[in-house]
Amino acid sequence: MNIGQAAKASNVTAKMIRYYESIGLITAPIRTQANYRVYANDDVHALRFVKRARNLGFSVEEVRELLALWRDKSRASADVKSVAMKHVQDLETKISELQAMARTLSHLARTCHGDGRPDCPILADLADPAASLAPVPGKPKRKARQEADCACHEDAALPA
Amino acid sequence: MNIGQAAKASNVTAKMIRYYESIGLITAPIRTQANYRVYANDDVHALRFVKRARNLGFSVEEVRELLALWRDKSRASADVKSVAMKHVQDLETKISELQAMARTLSHLARTCHGDGRPDCPILADLADPAASLAPVPGKPKRKARQEADCACHEDAALPA
DNA sequence: CTTGACCTTCCCATAATGGGAAGGAGCATA
DNA sequence: TATGCTCCTTCCCATTATGGGAAGGTCAAG
Numbered sequence: 001m002n003i004g005q006a007a008k009a010s011n012v013t014a015k016m017i018r019y020y021e022s023i024g025l026i027t028a029p030i031r032t033q034a035n036y037r038v039y040a041n042d043d044v045h046a047l048r049f050v051k052r053a054r055n056l057g058f059s060v061e062e063v064r065e066l067l068a069l070w071r072d073k074s075r076a077s078a079d080v081k082s083v084a085m086k087h088v089q090d091l092e093t094k095i096s097e098l099q100a101m102a103r104t105l106s107h108l109a110r111t112c113h114g115d116g117r118p119d120c121p122i123l124a125d126l127a128d129p130a131a132s133l134a135p136v137p138g139k140p141k142r143k144a145r146q147e148a149d150c151a152c153h154e155d156a157a158l159p160a
Numbered sequence: 161m162n163i164g165q166a167a168k169a170s171n172v173t174a175k176m177i178r179y180y181e182s183i184g185l186i187t188a189p190i191r192t193q194a195n196y197r198v199y200a201n202d203d204v205h206a207l208r209f210v211k212r213a214r215n216l217g218f219s220v221e222e223v224r225e226l227l228a229l230w231r232d233k234s235r236a237s238a239d240v241k242s243v244a245m246k247h248v249q250d251l252e253t254k255i256s257e258l259q260a261m262a263r264t265l266s267h268l269a270r271t272c273h274g275d276g277r278p279d280c281p282i283l284a285d286l287a288d289p290a291a292s293l294a295p296v297p298g299k300p301k302r303k304a305r306q307e308a309d310c311a312c313h314e315d316a317a318l319p320a
Numbered sequence: 321c322t323t324g325a326c327c328t329t330c331c332c333a334t335a336a337t338g339g340g341a342a343g344g345a346g347c348a349t350a
Numbered sequence: 351t352a353t354g355c356t357c358c359t360t361c362c363c364a365t366t367a368t369g370g371g372a373a374g375g376t377c378a379a380g
Contacts, residue, residue, distance in 0.1 A: 004357065014358090015338070034345055036358055045287070052286050057261040060336070070283050080282050081274035084265050091262040095255055101217040102251040105244050114241035122240050123230050126212050127205070164326065174327090175369065194376055196327055220367070 006039040010047035020050060025064055058087055108132075166199040170207035180210065185224055218247055268292075 007014045020026045021037075026046055029037045049070060053063045065083055069075045111121045125132035167174045180186045181197075186206055189197045209230060213223045225243055229235045271281045285292035 002358075013337085016336085018360095019337080032345095034358080036345080048288075049286050052289055054336090055261075056265055056286075057258065066283070066286060069280075070287065073278060075278050075280070075283075076276045077272050077278060077280040077282075078274045078276065080280045081269055081272045084269045084272070084282050088262050088265050088269065091258050091265070095258045095262065098217065098251050098255045098258070101215075102248050102255065105216055105248050105251070109241055109244045109248065112237050112241045112244070114238045116236045116238065118233060118235050118237060120229075120235070120237035120240045122237075122244050123226070126209050126216075126226060127230060128208075129212055162327075173369085176367085178329095179368080192376095194327080195329095196376080214367090 001039045001044070003037045003039065006037075006044050006047065009044045010051060012047045012051050017047065020047075020060075023060070025050065025060060025067070056087075057091060062087060161199045161204070163197045163199065166197075166204050166207065169204045170211060172207045172211050177207065180207075180220075183220070185210065185220060185227070216247075217251060222247060 001009070003014045003017055006012075007017060010017075012020075017026070017037075021028050026043070029039050029043055032038055046067070049067065050063050053066055054060070058066065062083060066080070069080050069083070105122075108122045108125050113119070121132065161169070163174045163177055166172075167177060170177075172180075177186070177197075181188050186203070189199050189203055192198055206227070209227065210223050213226055214220070218226065222243060226240070229240050229243070265282075268282045268285050273279070281292065
């Protein structure tokens with residue numbers, strides 16, 4: 001099977017298949033005399049595994065670990081589980097961060113007239129959150145900072 | 161004020177201040193004869209605006225729009241609100257995707273013994289989701305695909 | 321004048337993916 | 351057989367936002 005067919009069968013683009021090979025995530029397949037890559041069903045299986053794991057949000061490096069565990073017939077399921085659980089925690093952390101942002105913005109948007117007038121609590125908050133009403137969500141990367149947040153007073157919409 | 165002081169005052173690293181200037185997000189400040197950048201309080205104010213917007217998850221390009229609206233004293237608050245609302249939608253889309261991943265993985269992890277035995281429904285699912293029990297979350301980027309998903313049967317834990 | 325802290329520009333790296341060029345290979349049809 | 355279309359190869363570049371670090375100039379204090 002050529003790379004194009006393997007791509008269709010695995011739902012991984014040929015481009016990505018070559019990339020995964022280049023970083024050693026998957027093993028290099030044999031080549032024809034014309035230097036074409038030739039894939040077997042097992043290769044497609046592995047590619048689907050990678051695809052699925054990526055779809056579940058695992059990083060390529062995490063997929064590498066999972067592949068190693070998959071190939072290791074004597075792995076302990078506890079090892080797999082811990083990789084998965086850690087990833088769930090990562091996901092939940094990110095979810096919380098995004099939710100905090102969405103909450104803040106939804107709140108600000110709710111207090112914005114959204115008409116032709118220029119007064120806008122959203123811009124007011126961006127320009128000076130301390131003087132405004134919305135809590136500050138921690139920044140996405142790294143740990144949360146300590147900033148001059150303020151409680152949400154539910155006012156601040158300019159009289160217009 | 162030198163860039164280092166502006167950085168401290170705005171909580172934006174000197175590196176990023178230069179970067180924002182290079183992409184035209186903020187205006188280039190005047191320079192001393194020694195070619196040092198000199199910032200005024202308004203510049204710091206703008207940097208804080210950028211920082212806050214970035215913390216709320218707006219992309220740099222979105223921040224560019226917001227800055228333009230901020231500077232335009234005759235903007236319509238509706239324009240600001242629509243930028244904000246669109247971003248909230250983006251956030252919620254991403255949140256849903258991450259939640260789908262977390263749900264699937266949590267479920268798989270729950271069915272995994274997590275002991276010394278090699279049998280692992282998590283790996284089984286990655287290797288062949290159709291034969292397994294977990295629903296397939298849509299892939300993060302681009303629109304959701306149509307795949308051979310299956311309902312969640314709540315079994316598949318190998319007898320071990 | 322030396323030292324240390326600060327500034328400058330420039331290059332590189334990250335993560336995962338896509339786009340596209342230039343050229344070879346394979347196959348079908350006129 | 352020659353033309354042509356589709357596929358393959360490698361190689362380079364772009365993306366997003368940020369950090370690291372080198373090489374060299376500047377400033378202020380001692």
